[in-house]
Amino acid sequence: MAIHNFSWPETFALPHKTTIYILTFIASMAISLTVYLQGVVVNADGILYIDVAKRMVDGDIAAAFEVYDWPFYGILIGLVHQVSTLSYEYSAYLINSILVSAACTVFVAIYSEIGTDKARPWLAALLILALPVLNDYRDLIVRDFAFWAFCLLALLLFIRFLRKGTYGTSLAWQLTAIVAVLFRIE
Numbered sequence: 359m360a361i362h363n364f365s366w367p368e369t370f371a372l373p374h375k376t377t378i379y380i381l382t383f384i385a386s387m388a389i390s391l392t393v394y395l396q397g398v399v400v401n402a403d404g405i406l407y408i409d410v411a412k413r414m415v416d417g418d419i420a421a422a423f424e425v426y427d428w429p430f431y432g433i434l435i436g437l438v439h440q441v442s443t444l445s446y447e448y449s450a451y452l453i454n455s456i457l458v459s460a461a462c463t464v465f466v467a468i469y470s471e472i473g474t475d476k477a478r479p480w481l482a483a484l485l486i487l488a489l490p491v492l493n494d495y496r497d498l499i500v501r502d503f504a505f506w507a508f509c510l511l512a513l514l515l516f517i518r519f520l521r522k523g524t525y526g527t528s529l530a531w532q533l534t535a536i537v538a539v540l541f542r543i544e
Contacts, residue, residue: 375470375479379463382483386459389487393496394451404499408446411436428543431501450499457503458496462486464510471517501541508538 400408406425410432413421422429438449462483469482486492495502515531 375467378479378483379466382466382487383459383463385483385487386462387455389493390451390455390458390496393493394455396497398451398497400447401498401500404447404450407432407435407450407499407501411439411446411449415440430540430543431504434504435499447499454496454499454503457507458492461503461507461510462492464507464514468510468514468517471514504541505538508534508541512538 410422410425410429413419413425414429414433414436422432426432434453435446435450438444438453439446442449442452444452465486466479466482470477470479473479512531512534515527515534519527519531
């Protein structure tokens with residue numbers, strides 16, 4: 359006998375997209391924390407960005423530019439250090455954790471945006487959270503996470519602009535793309 363019109367009880371319903379976004383962000387933060395707790399060594403680029411941050415905090419912006427031609431990321435690390443009183447390294451890791459988590463979450467949002475009503479955003483979340491090439495970089499202090507997060511956000515906003523065509527969405531995706539470029543000017 360065939361069962362027609364079967365539906366899951368409400369208690370077994372899959373989570374709403376917003377819940378998946380929140381869970382993706384939290385899971386990504388947990389993965390980053392796990393990586394950091396294993397004891398990471400600051401990479402060469404990270405040392406450079408931290409040196410920029412220290413010089414900026416000391417009030418010597420000219421010296422920050424001498425260390426690196428485009429010190430935007432290092433300056434951000436210095437600002438987080440000043441506001442949070444975390445060490446420079448932990449400030450950088452906090453920024454990276456938030457940005458890689460944002461990139462993962464926006465990836466899932468893009469999937470949801472371009473998918474059909476039957477799209478399963480939890481699959482996109484599992485894919486991005488398990489992506490080895492992304493997870494291999496979590497222990498590095500790199501500006502790439504910021505670039506990726508803002509590029510993906512610009513893409514999401516551009517898709518929404520194509521659908522809505524409003525000035526607000528147009529301005530939003532363009533400003534977000536500009537912010538992405540601030541992290542990787544070259």
